[in-house]
Amino acid sequence: MLNVKWIVALLRVLLVLAFVFLLVMEFFSIPGDILHDLGQAPEAAHLLLPMLVVAELVMICFQIVLVCIWVLLTMVRKDRIFSDASLRWVDGIVWSFVAAWVFFAGLAVYLTAYLYLTPELRDPGLPLLLFGLTLAGAVVVLLMLVMRALLRQATTLRTDMEEVI
Template sequence: MPTIRVPVLLLRVFLATLFAFLIVMQVMSLPGDVTHDVQQAPEAAHLLWPILVVAELGVLCVQVVIVCTWRLLTMVQKDRIFSEASLRWVDGIVWAFVIAWSLLAGLAVYLTAFIYFTPELRDPGIPIVLFGMVLIGAVLVLLMVVLRALLRQATALRTDMEGVI
């Protein structure tokens, strides 16, 4: 598999860089930004702290996806991607997407309700953007479920072919 070696190596470099970036975001940037914003506008703390929690957990979900993808890349290099073991890593990705989507949907409902019950903030822009993000998230979750089903079918076909040969 010499043709796959360079893309896998490049993907690993970008995944490692993204993982390091996300750690910096989790530890320094997100908490620092929210703390600063709460100091500037203490009356908005009840909105900012839930956003921080959801953002931190969302970043954690992305980190899980990175780790699972890394393991799947190892399986690709060893020509073991069409195995039952790979399905566990894909399940990890699917569950990370489901959890991230659930967090986003919950935050969207919370923020939309707050905006709806605050007359001076009643602007349809934020709820519409949040609704769009929730729709995109749902599409990504369902796409991952379909791709997992395709991997399961390919794994079964490969197992059948190996049994014949």
């Protein structure tokens, strides 16, 4: 079986790569793409600018999640994961996912309403995709809440076991 130190080290490398990827997307790729699209179709600014804002906010939420995971990995390595301190970092992950979901769901409602009110753009594909992604986001949020409850139970059990020993 793999050593936990190696797994934590590998995960940290991947977290750094993911963080750098999000920074590149946040500062270069997404704004550049949206600004290019605005140059091509300035009349679509009411659609593109909310998309830019939501994309930036969601990426910030994911960066917060990566930082929280980094701290939790430190706790795993030091065998302190089953503590009340770890619950605060899991709360950070949960609230970041909730915020990202709210931002994305708001954008999905806005875009779907716009598409529904514009007869020449009525295509069920994009609203269905937005609904599916919003649904998947809700599943992730609820899954994180269940994982937090499991961590709380494991922390309580470990505390009880330490008191007995």
